[in-house]
Amino acid sequence: MERPKEMIFAEERQSQIMKLLRKEGKVFVPQLCERFGVTSVTIRNDLNELENRGLLKRTHGGAILITKTSFEQSIAQKQTRNMKQKDAIGKLAASFVEDGDTLAVDTGTTTMAFARHLVDKKNLTIVTNDLAIAAFLEEETDATVILIGGVVRKNHHCTIGALAVKCLDGLRVDKTFMATNGLTVEGGLTTPDMNQAEVKRKLASIGSQIILLCDSEKIGTDVFVKVMDAEEIDILITDDGVDKTDVERFVQLDIDVQIAET
Structure with missing residues (x-):
């Protein structure tokens, strides 16, 4: 009984x-x-x-x-996770891009989904450390693509390290589109890799506006290395699986929370 x-x-x-x-x-x-x-x-x-x-x-x-590990899935593993949510987020994020914009695009499967929705945009200049995003944009859009140098991170299709950071010196863009492995009000944006975190910080620093693309599964998760405070985000784009309590807390930080319908 x-x-x-x-x-x-x-x-x-x-x-x-x-x-x-x-x-x-x-x-x-x-x-x-x-x-x-x-x-x-x-x-x-x-x-x-x-x-x-x-x-x-x-x-x-x-x-x-509490997540204490620095383990991170490879790009191949991430690509099959939350595909519907990432596509919806990417589509909504693309609506914030105007013809002629200069953009910085962080590496990630959600930002890759965003890049796929830029095919109809004109005269963009896009800075990225993601090899797959750069290749897609070069082939499918008329954008001027700037691929920053550095050490290629194995199994993640992106550049990292001091050279990647240095390549961004002196650049300014209208909008930086960020990805993250974890996001909390208290811990901000987090990622498992220290070298990746350095490049993410630099990408954020060159943007006049920071737009974070983050599926709801990552909200409430802290991982190994802090990238930046949540308060530094201007716009958070997530999916409709997000908890209302989380939305309210981010809104209290003056973050514009946009929810993509799936």
């Missing part, structure tokens, strides 16, 4: 919270209260205890899973 929700011991409840967190990446207090039939005080105590044990990180209204 199944025990009533209120009879579940704290240890078992916390174990179930961690299972849910590993599956979804983030949890919210009201969601857990309903699931276990306990008060918000009880759930907050559970989350505090799990945080003290180093298993999660408390956030406003809930918690996220």
